[in-house]
Amino acid sequence: MSKFEIKSLGADSRYRGRISEGCQQCAKGRKMVLFITGKCNFHCFYCPISEKRGNKDDIYVNERQISDDDNGISGMIEEAKAINALGTGITCGDPIKVLDRTLKYIRILKKEFGVKHHIHLYTATPVTEEQIRILDDAGLDELRLHILPEFWSGFEKSKYRDSLLAIMKSNITPAVEIPLMPDKKKELKSLILALDEIGLPFINLNELEISETNEQGLDERGYACRKNSLVGVEGSRKAGLEMLKLPVMMGINICTSTHKDSVQLRNRLLQRAKNIARNFDVITNDGTIIYGIIETKNPDETVKKLKKEFGVRKREYRINHEKNRIEIVPELAEEISRKTDLACFIVESYPTYEEIEVERIPLGGHED
Numbered sequence: 001m002s003k004f005e006i007k008s009l010g011a012d013s014r015y016r017g018r019i020s021e022g023c024q025q026c027a028k029g030r031k032m033v034l035f036i037t038g039k040c041n042f043h044c045f046y047c048p049i050s051e052k053r054g055n056k057d058d059i060y061v062n063e064r065q066i067s068d069d070d071n072g073i074s075g076m077i078e079e080a081k082a083i084n085a086l087g088t089g090i091t092c093g094d095p096i097k098v099l100d101r102t103l104k105y106i107r108i109l110k111k112e113f114g115v116k117h118h119i120h121l122y123t124a125t126p127v128t129e130e131q132i133r134i135l136d137d138a139g140l141d142e143l144r145l146h147i148l149p150e151f152w153s154g155f156e157k158s159k160y161r162d163s164l165l166a167i168m169k170s171n172i173t174p175a176v177e178i179p180l181m182p183d184k185k186k187e188l189k190s191l192i193l194a195l196d197e198i199g200l201p202f203i204n205l206n207e208l209e210i211s212e213t214n215e216q217g218l219d220e221r222g223y224a225c226r227k228n229s230l231v232g233v234e235g236s237r238k239a240g241l242e243m244l245k246l247p248v249m250m251g252i253n254i255c256t257s258t259h260k261d262s263v264q265l266r267n268r269l270l271q272r273a274k275n276i277a278r279n280f281d282v283i284t285n286d287g288t289i290i291y292g293i294i295e296t297k298n299p300d301e302t303v304k305k306l307k308k309e310f311g312v313r314k315r316e317y318r319i320n321h322e323k324n325r326i327e328i329v330p331e332l333a334e335e336i337s338r339k340t341d342l343a344c345f346i347v348e349s350y351p352t353y354e355e356i357e358v359e360r361i362p363l364g365g366h367e368d
């Protein structure tokens with residue numbers, strides 16, 4: 001089999017040669033995302049971080065916000081278990097800006113899940129030898145440098161080169177992860193050739209994505225959305241496919257917005273749905289869950305009546321006191337809505353910590 005055979009991790013992603021263990025785990029939905037801070041000094045015009053998270057010193061594991069204390073740490077471990085995580089990606093803001101915190105979380109994850117729990121870290125800071133040494137001691141597996149576009153042409157003289165060479169002397173796997181800019185193909189090619197020259201094992205090229213926060217900056221520079229995509233920038237993936245043809249030994253992975261959504265996120269939701277679903281939840285192919293709900297001011301009393309009148313059994317419902325509702329087998333919610341005037345709905349929600357609703361279909365009735 002040729003080293004240059006082009007393969008896919010799913011959807012329209014493409015790669016050739018060696019790729020990161022982290023990317024393989026991510027495609028299976030088994031890599032937890034640890035957003036260690038929203039703080040970052042670089043202010044890239046293409047930064048996709050949301051208003052809610054950007055520039056705030058908050059921590060999230062997947063979609064769940066956690067506090068930086070014992071409670072938060074238990075929440076993080078719960079979340080990792082809920083998706084059967086094989087690894088964690090520590091991402092920006094800039095994890096190096098809160099280095100002590102980053103080190104603490106690497107140590108906790110390694111202690112809880114063992115040395116095989118693969119941890120990669122993504123930063124635009126050209127890390128120093130001393131920072132590499134302490135990250136290595138903490139157990140970091142892979143360090144991905146986000147080389148800023150203004151250094152792609154002059155990489156040989158940049159601090160990023162020194163960083164990568166220093167990482168190569170440690171136990172940490174060096175890598176590079178950068179956005180694919182369709183108007184900077186020349187600079188990108190020269191960077192890839194230079195990285196291959198120093199022996200970098202692989203590079204991750206991300207399709208440039210439009211978000212609520214970078215839309216204006218991208219628009220001002222003439223970037224527009226490609227056909228059949230809500231977020232992918234026109235020409236970005238195509239530029240990545242051109243890079244796959246370069247005569248280099250290094251592994252190249254093209255990670256697209258469609259892949260992130262329809263493979264990585266979907267598989268992560270499916271993992272979580274399988275772990276958290278009650279026996280009355282229906283898991284969809286997209287990884288969302290469907291169940292019936294009955295809204296009532298007094299769920300305990302209502303359940304007593306439903307047991308008597310409809311023979312509802314214990315395994316067919318759960319009382320959610322926080323939301324004043326009964327969550328129940330969808331068919332039962334339909335039957336109850338036909339025969340009573342209770343406020344019944346069919347709900348589809350993400351199996352995430354906050355159980356965000358995707359759709360709510362009213363079946364009739366009103367809250368008692």
Ligand code: SF4
Nearest residue numbers: 040043044047092124
């Ligand atoms: S380095 Fe990353 S987090 Fe910081 S501004 Fe750039 S894209 Fe955003």
